Amino acid sequence: MIYLDNSATTRPHPQVVETMKRAMESYYGNPSSLHQMGVEAETVLKQAREVAASYLGCKPGEVIFTSGGTESNNTAIKGVAFQYQNRGKHIITTQVEHPAVYDVCKQLEGLGFTTTYLPVDRDGRVSLEDVKKAMRPDTILVSVMYVNNELGTIQPVAEIGQWLKQFPKVLFHVDAVQAVGKIPLRLKDSGIDLLSVSAHKFYGPRGVGILYKREGLIIHPLLMGGGQEGGVRSGTENLPAIAGMAKAIRILSELGTGETARLEKLLQQLRQGISAIEGCRINTPASGTAPHIMNISVPGVKAEVLLHALEERGFLVSTKSACSSKANEPSRVLVSAGIDRDCALSSLRISLGRENTEEDIKSFLSALGECVSSLRTQMKVKA
Ligand SMILES: Cc1ncc(COP(=O)(O)O)c(C=O)c1O
Structure with missing residues (x-):
């Protein structure tokens, strides 16, 4: 995992x-x-x-x-x-x-x-x-x-x-x-x-x-x-x-500031990779943020469904903050930032830490790409 x-x-x-x-x-x-x-x-x-x-x-x-x-x-x-x-x-x-x-x-x-x-x-x-x-x-x-x-x-x-x-x-x-x-x-x-x-x-x-x-x-x-x-x-x-x-x-x-610089690099790698995935939107601003948090949405796909699809592939992320992730309503934080309800309901938080490597981000991005593509296809079939 x-x-x-x-x-x-x-x-x-x-x-x-x-x-x-x-x-x-x-x-x-x-x-x-x-x-x-x-x-x-x-x-x-x-x-x-x-x-x-x-x-x-x-x-x-x-x-x-x-x-x-x-x-x-x-x-x-x-x-x-x-x-x-x-x-x-x-x-x-x-x-x-x-x-x-x-x-x-x-x-x-x-x-x-x-x-x-x-x-x-x-x-x-x-x-x-x-x-x-x-x-x-x-x-x-x-x-x-x-x-x-x-x-x-x-x-x-x-x-x-x-x-x-x-x-x-x-x-x-x-x-x-x-x-x-x-x-x-x-x-x-x-x-x-x-x-x-x-x-x-x-x-x-x-x-x-x-x-x-x-x-x-x-x-x-x-x-x-x-x-x-x-x-x-x-x-x-x-x-x-x-x-x-x-x-x-x-x-x-x-560890000093070296770890912050390392996380910033990983976050950048994550941002670039997610931007290239069709159907994914990035909610975390491009600058003025901490180096460990990336919030994304896949409109139309329920956050929990994506979370569990990623979990099946061995990646653990969260919906909203862990403390309030059980309530089935859009995040107050995202709604306050003007993110529409649909997007807010489909948001995932990926948060990096000391043990994560470039390799982890690379394999996560490929798993995310696969999950998003297959869930969006399922949605289209249902529609
Ligand atoms: C910004 C912020 N404040 C407070 C808390 C609560 O901290 P604790 O879990 O130590 O009670 C959290 C935990 O997620 C947090 O992210």
């Missing part, structure tokens, strides 16, 4: 698995315990925090360990909303966020908050101008994702962050779950107050992530208890997963 669903999740690196095994066997003390086992576990935790901080370009105290992207997003958005509701109840986000942001805003609307969902252009990109227009005296939070998980579009997060600096009371949250390890992140002077990270998207374990919270910023904790993670996220830390994530981050740092 050739795995081309790396935006859904990635295969943990063998060294990550080894690190986690060692942490489970040797560091099972509770980091909050005062005895030697506790101190040893706390040291592992401290080292992991330093590794994460150095990668993100922030201070170790600004790293909060969570259970992943969903929790980081919920903690950031609800944490700000509940803490600062006396200042205002208006939130700005986009129409193309992951449900872990979009549905959180919807939920807050039920609690008396109002949300502006910014439109996007044909590339799935929001504009700073629209952020400016949406600003109100009662705005307390702007939440914009870094890289869109369906189209791969990079949002103008740097520009928005710079502009928002003149409103110190309006907080800026960024869902960077699809960005880590794919595009350079620099938190210092970015204007970003809160940023979400998830380890399983970069060859780390599932169920662990980071919420970066700018030093001095107070947010309402969602989980109360033992006061771990600076009181923002109570609960005994998942040390093996955190150690595994730190290992995955170390590997990212070692």
Whole structure:
């Protein structure tokens, strides 16, 4: 099987698995315990925090360990909303966020908050101008994702962050779950107050992530208890997963930008090959995207049918994002980008990763060509 669903999740690196095994066997003390086992576990935790901080370009105290992207997003958005509701109840986000942001805003609307969902252009990109227009005296939070998980579009997060600096009371949250390890992140002077990270998207374990919270910023904790993670996220830390994530981050740092360049080349190869297949349309913009996501449509062919035809030939891809792929409705993200319903219903996401090679792309393209041609012939016969 050739795995081309790396935006859904990635295969943990063998060294990550080894690190986690060692942490489970040797560091099972509770980091909050005062005895030697506790101190040893706390040291592992401290080292992991330093590794994460150095990668993100922030201070170790600004790293909060969570259970992943969903929790980081919920903690950031609800944490700000509940803490600062006396200042205002208006939130700005986009129409193309992951449900872990979009549905959180919807939920807050039920609690008396109002949300502006910014439109996007044909590339799935929001504009700073629209952020400016949406600003109100009662705005307390702007939440914009870094890289869109369906189209791969990079949002103008740097520009928005710079502009928002003149409103110190309006907080800026960024869902960077699809960005880590794919595009350079620099938190210092970015204007970003809160940023979400998830380890399983970069060859780390599932169920662990980071919420970066700018030093001095107070947010309402969602989980109360033992006061771990600076009181923002109570609960005994998942040390093996955190150690595994730190290992995955170390590997990212070692690989540097070479891997991004390699993925960009593979994505280009994919784009060229797909453009030559009759009946295929490319939804991912030609520039300004992350190097690992390619969204395509074969109008008239149901996405699941194509997905399973590819699976029979040994290729694993996905329809929409993995989290919402079971609902039989067109993707909110693609529809927001002006892609027609028919196209949106037939869209597939191919997402590349560290293990994919030029050879994989070549054989995938030939399988895709065969599947599309035979499914389109079947359609014509039926019609
Ligand atoms: C952009 C984005 N945000 C958040 C999440 C949720 O992350 P997690 O699976 O760690 O909860 C995902 C996962 O697909 C994502 O792509």
